[in-house]
Amino acid sequence: MDYPGQLYVIAAPSGAGKSSLVKALMELDSRVHPSISHTTRAPRGQEKHGREYYFVSNSEFDDMVNKDAFMEWAHVHGQRYGTSKTTIQDLTSTGTDVILEIDFQGALQIKRIFNNAILIFILPPSWEELRLRLERRGEDSPDVIELRLKNAQIEVAQAKEFDFVIINESFDRALFDLKAIVHAQRLKFAAQRRNKSATFAALNIS
Numbered sequence: 166m167d168y169p170g171q172l173y174v175i176a177a178p179s180g181a182g183k184s185s186l187v188k189a190l191m192e193l194d195s196r197v198h199p200s201i202s203h204t205t206r207a208p209r210g211q212e213k214h215g216r217e218y219y220f221v222s223n224s225e226f227d228d229m230v231n232k233d234a235f236m237e238w239a240h241v242h243g244q245r246y247g248t249s250k251t252t253i254q255d256l257t258s259t260g261t262d263v264i265l266e267i268d269f270q271g272a273l274q275i276k277r278i279f280n281n282a283i284l285i286f287i288l289p290p291s292w293e294e295l296r297l298r299l300e301r302r303g304e305d306s307p308d309v310i311e312l313r314l315k316n317a318q319i320e321v322a323q324a325k326e327f328d329f330v331i332i333n334e335s336f337d338r339a340l341f342d343l344k345a346i347v348h349a350q351r352l353k354f355a356a357q358r359r360n361k362s363a364t365f366a367a368l369n370i371s
Contacts, residue, residue: 210304
């Protein structure tokens, strides 16, 4: 697939600050829109169906898998998450930049299908800081925190497969780095020629 809109795929271990960074980016850049994934897990905190995720039953998720409705899907922390093909295609085909938060398995699956996708991995500054962030979040039991830390060791090892890596030690710096990646993609020749076609035509650049 090659659409005028850019797809940014963000992955990170739980507690690295991925969701906070993505939320801050979208508040600053109105041209970036979220892709809402489907999941079989229950809502947490103030999450709402159709805003953070589409919360579906296992049978509904199975039906979508059987219909090949997902660009990617994976098991994460005992639940399933999937990215709808239609959602991504509808947004990027109209020139919308889409940002997608998923696990590394899904990110690598998407790269094989949508090779123009930009993969960004968010790292914590240390294991100690990651544990503190998970504990401060107050959403998980000690057993779940240990599971997330164990999974994180597998997840961070995949950072080498991504196009960009951001270390979230300082939130402001990490947000600056994320904004820089998005801005740089818009300055690529193909993007500039598409978005500034009148200028290119006036300069006889094909």
